[in-house]
Amino acid sequence: MFPDLTKHPEYLRGQTLEWCNQLAAKTGKYEYSWSHTYEGQAAENILSEKLSSLLHGKVLEVGCGHGEYTVQWAKHAEEIVGYDMTEGFIATANRNRKSNVRYVVGRTHVGLPFPDDYFDIAYTKKGPTSWYKEGNRVVRPGGTLLLFHPGDGNGEGAEHGVYFPGLFASPSIGTPILDKIQERLETSGLTDIEMSVLKETVWLPTPEDVFEMVCFGQSDGFRQFVREECYTQIVSQFEKHASEKGIKTTGFYYLIQAKAS
Numbered sequence: 141m142f143p144d145l146t147k148h149p150e151y152l153r154g155q156t157l158e159w160c161n162q163l164a165a166k167t168g169k170y171e172y173s174w175s176h177t178y179e180g181q182a183a184e185n186i187l188s189e190k191l192s193s194l195l196h197g198k199v200l201e202v203g204c205g206h207g208e209y210t211v212q213w214a215k216h217a218e219e220i221v222g223y224d225m226t227e228g229f230i231a232t233a234n235r236n237r238k239s240n241v242r243y244v245v246g247r248t249h250v251g252l253p254f255p256d257d258y259f260d261i262a263y264t265k266k267g268p269t270s271w272y273k274e275g276n277r278v279v280r281p282g283g284t285l286l287l288f289h290p291g292d293g294n295g296e297g298a299e300h301g302v303y304f305p306g307l308f309a310s311p312s313i314g315t316p317i318l319d320k321i322q323e324r325l326e327t328s329g330l331t332d333i334e335m336s337v338l339k340e341t342v343w344l345p346t347p348e349d350v351f352e353m354v355c356f357g358q359s360d361g362f363r364q365f366v367r368e369e370c371y372t373q374i375v376s377q378f379e380k381h382a383s384e385k386g387i388k389t390t391g392f393y394y395l396i397q398a399k400a401s
């Protein structure tokens with residue numbers, strides 16, 4: 141029904157360094173450009189509730205983006221360090237820094253540039269999964285890790301893929317995200333691991349919001365292509381499936397709590 145947008149010459153796969161750099165060059169922020177409303181509780185609020193009861197001492201956030209979430213915890217902690225690979229996001233974060241918050245640019249693949257047992261707590265909100273073992277090293281024994289990741293069947297696998305076939309990547313078979321998380325947890329050295337699956341309901345109010353979601357972090361040329369070649373069809377699919385609140389979608393997240401050893 142829609143052209144395969146991954147074949148567009150300017151398409152960048154979401155969350156890659158190149159894609160993050162392009163998004164940062166445009167807006168300086170990792171911030172959704174589409175309107176959406178939650179029915180009931182947003183999954184992120186459950187993470188925030190947990191963090192507000194756990195945070196103290198020295199805290200690390202991995203994949204902190206532009207630091208908007210990081211900085212709000214400044215008064216709960218002695219020191220907070222935000223770590224992220226995207227320089228443009230960290231530049232924004234540094235402009236809004238508080239005195240006990242600092243940011244470090246780097247990629248988890250090469251390890252974390254912090255001493256052993258330095259932190260009391262480390263967490264991520266939608267950041268990478270490649271640092272659990274390093275997390276175990278830099279958090280003191282008995283300290284806490286709280287890991288919040290988009291789940292399997294999220295977005296592409298759910299209603300977006302059904303309502304807009306071809307516009308979003310096709311659903312994955314099995315649970316590749318969970319499999320990767322479990323593989324990494326097994327070799328991390330973390331103990332007392334507890335995992336829950338969080339589900340949220342999100343309404344997308346207009347076809348323009350679907351357009352923005354498809355084009356998030358992509359180039360102007362890509363946006364123009366989608367506007368010209370797909371927009372009419374986005375509107376007609378939207379109208380077919382929307383109720384007065386818009387289109388109802390479901391999001392899944394994994395929330396993991398563990399102890400460093």
Ligand SMILES: C[S@@+](CC[C@H](N)C(=O)[O-])C[C@H]1O[C@@H](n2cnc3c(N)ncnc32)[C@H](O)[C@@H]1O
Pocket residue numbers: 155160170171202203204205206209223224225226229246247248249264265266267268270
């Ligand atoms: C989905 S965004 C989430 C940003 C922010 N935590 C939020 O919830 O809005 C993922 C973030 O992780 C960063 N990131 C992804 N992979 C990384 C890696 N291997 N090392 C360091 N940062 C990474 C990206 O630059 C991006 O800012």
